[in-house]
Amino acid sequence: MRHLDTDVAVIGGGAAGIGAAIAAAKTGARTVLVEAGPMLGGELLSGMSVDGVLNARGEWVVRGVAEEIFEECRQMQGFIGPLHDFRLICYVCCDPEVLKLAIPRVLARYGVQVILYSQVSETYSDNGEVEAVVISHRDSRTLLTARYFVDASGDGDVAVQAGAPFEISDASGDLQPLSLMFRMSGVENAPFLDFVRDNAASLAVGESDYVRGGRSDEELAQAIHAQGAPSVFFKGNGPFLGGAIQRGDMFPTALIMIMPTSEARKEVCVNATRVAENIMGTDAAAVSAAMPLLTEQVWQAARFLKENVPGFENAAFAGVAPRIGIRETRRIMGEYVLTGEDCRTGRKMRDVVTKGAHHIDIHQEGIKQVRIPVENGGSYDIPWQSLIPQGLKNLVVAGRCMSSTREANGTTRMMGQCLGMGHAAGTAAAMAVSGELADIRKLPLDRLQATLREQGAVLEGTH
Numbered sequence: 011m012r013h014l015d016t017d018v019a020v021i022g023g024g025a026a027g028i029g030a031a032i033a034a035a036k037t038g039a040r041t042v043l044v045e046a047g048p049m050l051g052g053e054l055l056s057g058m059s060v061d062g063v064l065n066a067r068g069e070w071v072v073r074g075v076a077e078e079i080f081e082e083c084r085q086m087q088g089f090i091g092p093l094h095d096f097r098l099i100c101y102v103c104c105d106p107e108v109l110k111l112a113i114p115r116v117l118a119r120y121g122v123q124v125i126l127y128s129q130v131s132e133t134y135s136d137n138g139e140v141e142a143v144v145i146s147h148r149d150s151r152t153l154l155t156a157r158y159f160v161d162a163s164g165d166g167d168v169a170v171q172a173g174a175p176f177e178i179s180d181a182s183g184d185l186q187p188l189s190l191m192f193r194m195s196g197v198e199n200a201p202f203l204d205f206v207r208d209n210a211a212s213l214a215v216g217e218s219d220y221v222r223g224g225r226s227d228e229e230l231a232q233a234i235h236a237q238g239a240p241s242v243f244f245k246g247n248g249p250f251l252g253g254a255i256q257r258g259d260m261f262p263t264a265l266i267m268i269m270p271t272s273e274a275r276k277e278v279c280v281n282a283t284r285v286a287e288n289i290m291g292t293d294a295a296a297v298s299a300a301m302p303l304l305t306e307q308v309w310q311a312a313r314f315l316k317e318n319v320p321g322f323e324n325a326a327f328a329g330v331a332p333r334i335g336i337r338e339t340r341r342i343m344g345e346y347v348l349t350g351e352d353c354r355t356g357r358k359m360r361d362v363v364t365k366g367a368h369h370i371d372i373h374q375e376g377i378k379q380v381r382i383p384v385e386n387g388g389s390y391d392i393p394w395q396s397l398i399p400q401g402l403k404n405l406v407v408a409g410r411c412m413s414s415t416r417e418a419n420g421t422t423r424m425m426g427q428c429l430g431m432g433h434a435a436g437t438a439a440a441m442a443v444s445g446e447l448a449d450i451r452k453l454p455l456d457r458l459q460a461t462l463r464e465q466g467a468v469l470e471g472t473h
């Protein structure tokens with residue numbers, strides 16, 4: 011077995027992992043980023059909007075490393091910018107094809123060593139200290155030793171292998187559905203937005219008091235039209251999509267969510283498909299078995315849009331996400347378990363290291379979905395304690411697998427939050443290395459927060 015040694019090892023190259031690797035390297039640590047797949051970005055490459063970087067008021071709640079990635083996209087003409095959905099949130103849209111180029115560029119700028127096509131399959135730990143992970147490549151294995159580890163695998167693979175406690179689902183036993191995103195190019199914006207304006211009853215709009223602001227559905231549809239971007243949600247219980255589901259023209263789904271990915275290609279991402287069979291995302295056979303149904307749903311939804319939505323008549327099917335989207339698996343239990351109430355009420359905390367703003371968003375079967383906004387269009391704090399797994403000294407978690415209840419995970423799983431958590435985790439790990447700390451808990455909170463602020467992270471000053 012080969013041997014590689016580093017200061018900070020980041021496992022998983024999705025939003026949280028790239029945030030962590032950039033931050034760790036920026037803070038001065040020799041950093042290795044290990045990714046199981048062929049490409050960096052994880053779900054960021056699916057084409058979906060990056061949610062949770064702004065609150066519903068349009069205040070940026072996640073900056074720092076996230077902003078650096080957006081800036082790289084902007085310079086490569088792949089940044090569409092913040093948009094309002096006039097339903098619950100504001101979000102940022104980027105071209106996923108540009109993200110594929112921009113992310114490696116930023117990582118290279120800071121000298122992060124990236125190892126693709128390589129999965130962490132084993133973790134060696136002793137007395138709460140992670141000593142090494144074993145990386146399986148196609149032709150060999152590497153023993154990776156590091157002073158500090160960041161688990162950004164989405165599923166908490168390393169933390170679980172090292173013995174951290176975790177939860178899956180809640181008393182319901184439910185798991186959110188799997189989905190496969192797809193894109194359509196050549197969408198004519200003007201007729202599409204006219205159709206949207208004229209079908210207000212079919213749109214998901216004004217789902218929080220703050221966003222509705224006393225406006226009618228028609229006024230909110232007019233606001234989408236005036237914004238001028240193809241950023242639209244057709245609701246599963248509205249006349250347009252609901253009628254299609256009843257006729258059998260569409261499969262049951264909560265929403266058809268349409269968001270822009272490229273102005274140059276007149277391209278949008280469509281989030282509509284779902285297989286809601288409580289499939290555990292780490293079960294490769296079960297996830298694979300969902301693929302034929304998801305691909306049929308993609309084709310059905312693409313055809314439905316072309317045949318029924320003005321502006322889509324001559325649109326071309328432009329591709330699917332690089333992998334099936336998995337919304338929910340394990341949640342690592344940390345020193346603090348963030349709750350749905352913390353998020354919903356926009357709670358501010360002393361040990362904040364990043365923020366969140368997305369509504370609690372739990373997809374269910376058929377046309378069902380839980381959507382609970384953060385009060386008053388505000389944001390909540392993600393505390394340092396919920397990135398520290400119980401019982402482990404030199405491992406930090408970031409991203410979808412952070413310490414939260416199932417309800418809170420419905421919002422913290424968003425890509426904006428994952429980027430922000432990654433930033434905090436990577437900076438903390440690098441500081442712990444340079445301070446030669448044996449336990450991440452010994453890192454002074456005020457020094458961590460001061461460094462994060464210097465690096466552009468938002469820790470205060472927002473609703």
Ligand SMILES: Cc1cc2nc3c(=O)[nH]c(=O)nc-3n(C[C@H](O)[C@H](O)[C@H](O)COP(=O)(O)OP(=O)(O)OC[C@H]3O[C@@H](n4cnc5c(N)ncnc54)[C@H](O)[C@@H]3O)c2cc1C
Nearest residue numbers: 022024025026046052053061130163164335336409410425
């Ligand atoms: C269908 C769907 C729709 C969504 N819609 C939105 C949306 O519109 N906006 C939004 O902001 N969020 C959305 N989300 C949520 C969001 O995309 C994810 O929760 C978020 O991207 C997770 O980021 P992450 O970095 O924690 O994990 P991921 O992006 O999943 O990245 C984890 C990475 O780790 C790698 N990995 C895993 N295990 C190992 C291992 N053992 N060794 C090495 N590498 C490993 C994986 O290959 C992956 O690349 C959606 C999610 C899904 C599935």
